[in-house]
Amino acid sequence: MLVLKKAGLVYLANPKTATQSLRAMLAPYARATPKETGDKHINARIYERKWAVRITRKLGKRPETFAVMRAPMDHLGSWFRYRQRDALRGHENSTYGLTFAEFVEARLSDDPPPFASIGRQDRFLGFLDDGPPVTYLFDYADLGRLLHFLSDRLGARFDMPHRNVSPKTDPDILTLPDALLARLHKVHEAEFALYDRLHKDGMIFTPMAPVEAEV
Template sequence: MLIFWKHRFVLLAVPKTGTTALEDALAPLSDAAIVNPPGLKHCGVAKYRRELAPFFEQKGRRPLELVAVMREPVDWLGSWFRYRSRPQLDGQQNSTKGLTFDEFVEAYLQDPQPDFAKVGSQARFLQGGVTHLFRHDRPADLTAFLSDRLGPLPDIPRMNVSPPGDLGLSARLHARLREENAEDFALWDSLQNADDAP
């Protein structure tokens, strides 16, 4: 999470949306960078407003705007699935090695979820709303916003990239995922609809 106090906005770090690369490149331009512990780095909207906003915002001044990135929900889960298949996690409870993507999504939809499928929800992370929400598949929109606010940006390298993997998902599971994670899909669909508006 990056706090741009002078520029009056916060860049939230939604997991698996490329924010690590943004943090690495833009931290020198920020007024505060929270990169650890993970629970604060990946602080959702509600937690930010409850725990951090009182620290960073001053009475009498307009609140800091919240900026975030969202990824298409199936693609987001695919990134988690591939990320947790990396060799560094072999033998650990959160490893997805040896699983198919169907098995991972099936586990994600269980209650309770096994450790390897506990990845949260973008809709829950963003619950309470942000001022500016950008699509992960349109990075130019976010960089245009950031350069408008901050001026010329440094190069933003790709980081924390998940290893390759087969992300074939059965039609049955895709339909079930859309139904049971309706909030995530509705939020993503609203971003697509906003792009289509005249």
């Protein structure tokens, strides 16, 4: 989480959506960020419950939130590739030696093992359960739109550095049998639908209800 006081924005870092690069780029503008949040991936629901009132009080106004979403298949593929790196070999989070299909099967199980324990993007972003959703949602496939938005809000020009990039792999490896792909779409129907809407519209804007700052 980063609080961009000048822009009246709070960045909620959805994992595997260029979060390290965005943090590095925005760090000079995030001096209002509470130290205890560190580099934690605070989701929309936790932000609303634990941080919204505090930050509203600190800034003197209700900030808007923004985040990035990635195509669900690409999101899973990035996690799979990231957890195949040599540094994780032998660790319970490693996907080394597994196929992408085995990884997805484990992800869809009732009790996913550590290597397949990955949160849903629609839940992280506040579009599942009781929300509330982020104010501005941007597409990972069109980060230029996000950079333009941030430039307007902060009055600066941005170029994103590359940080924490998942290892490259053959795209054919990240394919699934038809039956498993259909099952994934069924179980994560809301997540796929949300991304389809985002990709079509370019950005999703959801006004946030006002919050009374504590005295």
